[in-house]
Each structure stands twice: as C-alpha cells, then as structure tokens.
Amino acid sequence: MKILIVDDSSTMRRIISNTLKTIGQENVVMAGDGVEGMAMLESNPDVELVLSDWNMPNMNGLDFLVKIRETKGKDLPVIMITTEAEKANVITAIKSGANNYIVKPFTPEVLQEKIGPFLK
C-alpha cells in the first residue's frame, strides 16, 4: 500500500517513514509542501493514504486537504500531523474532511493506532 508523506521538514519526513517501516509500511513517497504533494498524487494515482503536516510553505496542510477533497473526493484518507499547540486547528481539519490526526511527537504505537483503520 502506497503512502504519501507531506512535511516541509526532511527530518520529520524521515522520522515518519522510519516509523512506518517499523510497522511494515515501506512503500512511501514524499513531498515538502502541498503543491509538491498535489503533483505527487498526480504522478502516483496508486497512493492510498496521505499523512500531512499542517505548517508548510507554498501550500499548508489545510489548503492541501481542501484541494484533495475538491479534486479527489472523499475516498482518499488524509491524516493530519500537527503539534500540540495547533490542536485547536484539528477541529477545522476534521470539518474540512481529514480522517484523523496525530499530535507530534508520536510513538510508533500511536502512528499504528491512527493509521490502522486505513491500512490495506
């Protein structure tokens, strides 16, 4: 199952992909912001789950989420990854069609729990 990781921090992208590896998910593609994320979804129509950061340049996570829902409908699960301070924004994200959210920093167990329902 292919997973798209979108985060402007290369360190965070690596942490997320390494964590996914520990739970058996090795098929990942990555992007640094929402603009790159949309391009990645175009070139990888087989992506079945998106994990997206909130704060990013060019196109932030919320705008990315809205764009996904506009262009791809509701079928592609999107999980937002946010910091504790941004937790209030999560309500907005859920209203905008996010399937779930993860608060940074997170353990592999939390990641597994949050993405579990969407794994194939």
Ligand SMILES: [Mg+2]
């Ligand atoms: Mg960020």
